[in-house]
Amino acid sequence: MNLLALETTCDETAAAVVTDRLEVLASVVASQDDLHRRFGGVVPEIASRAHVERVLPVIDETLRKAGLTLSDIDAVAVANTPGLAGSLLVGLVAAKAICVARRIPLVAVNHLQAHIYACRMAARRDVFPCVGLIVSGGHSSLYRCRGPLDFQFLGGTIDDAAGEAFDKVAAMLHLDYPGGPSIERAAAGGNPRAYAFPRALLREGRLDFSFSGLKTAVRYAVEKEAGGGGRGTGLVVSGQWSVVSDQNPEIRNRKHPAPRPSPLVPRSVADLAASFQEAVVDCLVGKAFVALERTDMRILCVGGGVAANRRLRERLQAEAERRQVELHVAPTRLCTDNAVMGAIAVERLRAGLVEGLDLDVFPGVVRNAG
Ligand code: KG4
Numbered sequence: 001m002n003l004l005a006l007e008t009t010c011d012e013t014a015a016a017v018v019t020d021r022l023e024v025l026a027s028v029v030a031s032q033d034d035l036h037r038r039f040g041g042v043v044p045e046i047a048s049r050a051h052v053e054r055v056l057p058v059i060d061e062t063l064r065k066a067g068l069t070l071s072d073i074d075a076v077a078v079a080n081t082p083g084l085a086g087s088l089l090v091g092l093v094a095a096k097a098i099c100v101a102r103r104i105p106l107v108a109v110n111h112l113q114a115h116i117y118a119c120r121m122a123a124r125r126d127v128f129p130c131v132g133l134i135v136s137g138g139h140s141s142l143y144r145c146r147g148p149l150d151f152q153f154l155g156g157t158i159d160d161a162a163g164e165a166f167d168k169v170a171a172m173l174h175l176d177y178p179g180g181p182s183i184e185r186a187a188a189g190g191n192p193r194a195y196a197f198p199r200a201l202l203r204e205g206r207l208d209f210s211f212s213g214l215k216t217a218v219r220y221a222v223e224k225e226a227g228g229g230g231r232g233t234g235l236v237v238s239g240q241w242s243v244v245s246d247q248n249p250e251i252r253n254r255k256h257p258a259p260r261p262s263p264l265v266p267r268s269v270a271d272l273a274a275s276f277q278e279a280v281v282d283c284l285v286g287k288a289f290v291a292l293e294r295t296d297m298r299i300l301c302v303g304g305g306v307a308a309n310r311r312l313r314e315r316l317q318a319e320a321e322r323r324q325v326e327l328h329v330a331p332t333r334l335c336t337d338n339a340v341m342g343a344i345a346v347e348r349l350r351a352g353l354v355e356g357l358d359l360d361v362f363p364g365v366v367r368n369a370g
């Protein structure tokens with residue numbers, strides 16, 4: 001049985017073909033980073049329009065890579081929650097159209113659960129029951145995952161998501177978008193103890209996260225550095241700024257504005273990036289292991305874009321070894337949004353969980369979805 005999975009929850013248009021034995025026959029991801037870079041974050045209207053332009057070419061390319069045609073597809077899975085409403089709709093409508101035309105079942109995918117399932121796909125064996133930590137641009141959440149169809153919400157961010165904080169702090173430091181990889185690169189030469197940034201809620205019993213205080217603390221530190229000694233170097237710390245490559249000529253022909261020169265010296269940027277990254281990592285690692293203790297579980301699965309961060313991976317690994325916890329962190333290509341993780345739909349299909357054509361999108365988080 002071949003399942004076509006679609007993913008358009010945010011700013012990646014992705015499709016994959018997986019079999020009921022969880023073999024990946026093809027996977028294609030069209031990133032929109034170039035379109036959103038100059039805004040320093042995802043612009044929902046631009047994202048949904050780009051999905052409209054890309055979803056069919058991405059499906060075609062995926063089928064071509066798999067050596068299949070639509071008539072070889074037995075079911076279509078689509079991420080319909082959570083995400084940006086306009087973006088979700090594009091994937092859902094494409095999936096429904098194929099299901100109607102081909103008279104095949106439609107399967108709903110919860111994007112957060114799929115991020116955890118990326119660990120299952122990489123491990124090639126069962127990883128449940130486990131604690132699931134999802135750290136992405138829109139979410140920082142902990143789940144008790146009793147099985148692939150049984151997720152119970154344990155805690156999440158009360159303000160910014162971890163990835164969102166990376167993106168916003170990168171903008172403050174005049175680093176390129178998306179912020180996570182830029183901060184990671186800048187932090188490589190910095191001192192993680194140069195600034196004592198707050199670790200909100202770390203010592204409290206709750207399994208929630210908060211990153212807005214950390215973001216504000218970085219802002220104050222940046223202002224202080226820019227005001228004293230760092231100013232006047234004229235150094236441009238921003239990465240390359242390219243012409244956006246959209247099919248819409250209005251967007252295609254518009255150039256990015258020239259990057260503003262950073263008032264910070266490179267040493268300050270490196271130290272601020274390293275100290276910020278360490279504070280985020282402390283909170284994520286700390287809470288993940290509290291969740292394991294609280295649920296009495298021995299397996300931790302971590303997914304989402306921020307899970308690509310090498311410092312986070314190192315720290316999780318060290319802590320897992322110390323506490324003899326089995327750790328699964330999704331491989332980098334499966335951390336950021338992709339459709340391979342939509343293979344969680346195979347589990348739903350097996351359980352007979354198929355949807356009618358009235359399936360809707362749910363942009364907000366459905367906490368205890370099964
Ligand atoms: O999971 P994802 O692709 O999209 C959402 O579902 O949100 O995550 C994107 C987020 C962005 O905020 C990006 O800055 C962050 O993941 N990210 C990273 C790294 N790579 C991507 N954050 C920290 N370190 C990285 N290496």
Ligand code: ZN
Binds near residue numbers: 111136137304
């Ligand atoms: Zn995601």
